[in-house]
Amino acid sequence: MKLLTLILGMSLISLSSMNGPLKINQSIQKKPRVFIIEENELLFEELSKDYSKMMLEACDNDINKSSREWINMLLQMQKYSKLWNYDRLNGVKVWIKVFCDRRGRIKHIAYAVKPSSRTIDTELFSKFLERFIRVHRMKIRTNANFSHYTSASFPVR
Numbered sequence: 001m002k003l004l005t006l007i008l009g010m011s012l013i014s015l016s017s018m019n020g021p022l023k024i025n026q027s028i029q030k031k032p033r034v035f036i037i038e039e040n041e042l043l044f045e046e047l048s049k050d051y052s053k054m055m056l057e058a059c060d061n062d063i064n065k066s067s068r069e070w071i072n073m074l075l076q077m078q079k080y081s082k083l084w085n086y087d088r089l090n091g092v093k094v095w096i097k098v099f100c101d102r103r104g105r106i107k108h109i110a111y112a113v114k115p116s117s118r119t120i121d122t123e124l125f126s127k128f129l130e131r132f133i134r135v136h137r138m139k140i141r142t143n144a145n146f147s148h149y150t151s152a153s154f155p156v157r
Contacts, residue, residue: 031047034108034109034133036111036113043110044110047147053144053146055070055098058144058146066148070150074152084128086124088120092117093117096109096151097109099145100138100147101145104138106136106137107145109129
């Protein structure tokens, strides 16, 4: 009886230790919401395929609507930086690609700091962007995920 209990106990320990690495691997495979393009080019390419519809197309090819939405997002980002006490946004210049779902929620942001930008702590900037995408939503509704890739400079004028 003691031998059977010992074998059963060892089997349970073996099974539970097998599940541990699976959980770790699953968390490693989670896609970052904000990332630097050069550090994750494969994810950038994958998301670009998944979010192939352009924001202009999502705005029914209305350049004015698309521009208003983009400028509004940058202005909201600037406003949010003050609420978050992130005073390092002025002088930042980036190439940025925003990936949104069909309801206008920002799912991912990829960026590359331009050489002409002020020096920034990319880790802190990424955290700022992660917090921003939790609260901001574009006023675009469409039938597919969409994205927008352009440059951005702060302050927005």
